[in-house]
Amino acid sequence: MPFEMEKVLEISHIVKQFLVPDGRSLTACDDVSLTLYKGETLGIVGESGCGKSTLVKTVMQLYAPTAGAIYHRGVDITKLKGEAARQNRQHIQMVFQDPMQAFNPKMKIQDIICEPLRNFAIIKRNQVEEKAKELLRIVELSEEFAERYPGNMSGGQRQRIAIARALALEPEILVCDEATSALDVSVQERVVKLLVKIQKEKQLSIIFICHDLALVSKLCHRVAVMYLGNIVEILSGDAILEAKHPYTKALLRSVFSLKCKEEIQLLDGEVPSPLDLPQGCPFQDRCVECRGICRQEKPVLKLNSDGHSIACHLISA
Numbered sequence: 001m002p003f004e005m006e007k008v009l010e011i012s013h014i015v016k017q018f019l020v021p022d023g024r025s026l027t028a029c030d031d032v033s034l035t036l037y038k039g040e041t042l043g044i045v046g047e048s049g050c051g052k053s054t055l056v057k058t059v060m061q062l063y064a065p066t067a068g069a070i071y072h073r074g075v076d077i078t079k080l081k082g083e084a085a086r087q088n089r090q091h092i093q094m095v096f097q098d099p100m101q102a103f104n105p106k107m108k109i110q111d112i113i114c115e116p117l118r119n120f121a122i123i124k125r126n127q128v129e130e131k132a133k134e135l136l137r138i139v140e141l142s143e144e145f146a147e148r149y150p151g152n153m154s155g156g157q158r159q160r161i162a163i164a165r166a167l168a169l170e171p172e173i174l175v176c177d178e179a180t181s182a183l184d185v186s187v188q189e190r191v192v193k194l195l196v197k198i199q200k201e202k203q204l205s206i207i208f209i210c211h212d213l214a215l216v217s218k219l220c221h222r223v224a225v226m227y228l229g230n231i232v233e234i235l236s237g238d239a240i241l242e243a244k245h246p247y248t249k250a251l252l253r254s255v256f257s258l259k260c261k262e263e264i265q266l267l268d269g270e271v272p273s274p275l276d277l278p279q280g281c282p283f284q285d286r287c288v289e290c291r292g293i294c295r296q297e298k299p300v301l302k303l304n305s306d307g308h309s310i311a312c313h314l315i316s317a
């Protein structure tokens with residue numbers, strides 16, 4: 001493994017349900033368990049609405065789970081309250097898809113970058129400029145950006161500012177929620193290379209949410225595939241073409257590639273409503289392999305000796 005097998009985060013049987021106005025429950029995460037190791041990039045992929053963003057918002061303590069636990073270094077962070085919860089946020093930081101939504105357009109970049117440090121009283125007002133310049137160097141931006149405002153720069157530069165701000169507290173875990181999806185391909189590549197460089201230097205653990213399977217397979221050590229609130233497969237990023245779960249295979253066939261000789265096949269059927277989860281396998285209504293048992297019993301995620309996990313009645317890892 002290119003990363004240490006030292007657990008930094010354990011997501012354990014997380015269920016997240018939301019009550020809707022008519023009194024029913026919408027299940028966004030349905031018994032999700034994942035482990036993140038030190039220095040690892042763990043990708044989470046799946047169609048829109050599969051629950052990946054809800055899962056990371058639960059990790060970020062933006063949502064309280066309905067059931068389950070999330071352990072950071074052995075401490076269940078879902079049970080932390082008040083000042084203990086606030087202090088723990090230093091260890092897990094997030095980069096969003098659109099940094100403009102998270103930035104105050106009237107604040108200078110140096111104040112935006114150093115805001116988390118000021119909030120935790122780690123630096124004084126007169127140290128902001130120097131610290132901002134240090135963080136700008138880490139994300140390979142000129143020191144002159146310290147005096148600028150967020151409206152006065154490109155999307156790629158703003159995303160570097162967002163990364164600098166997320167790194168300010170020297171977190172152990174960085175959560176990137178579609179953080180490169182809105183960028184042009186060439187800018188995206190530079191931001192991804194920067195993330196890889198920073199990760200190696202700082203031994204960061206990264207959760208990378210993305211719908212781009214090609215990017216995830218290149219960037220991530222492991223990839224977890226989510227469908228309808230469930231993890232259906234976990235495999236190495238460089239083995240993504242050897243995926244076995246019918247849903248992952250269908251996702252791969254639906255991706256456009258210039259090198260691919262096979263025709264693109266759209267994934268048939270709609271994702272069932274999370275308000276009315278089917279009994280049995282969540283993928284049953286779209287799966288060409290579906291059998292009787294798939295409609296009766298939900299398959300459990302089984303791990304084999306080489307670290308490949310699959311939740312399917314018909315396929316072993």
Ligand code: SF4
Pocket residue numbers: 245246247281282283284285287288289290291294299311312313314315
């Ligand atoms: S359990 Fe059955 S329905 Fe689900 S993916 Fe496997 S074969 Fe398809």
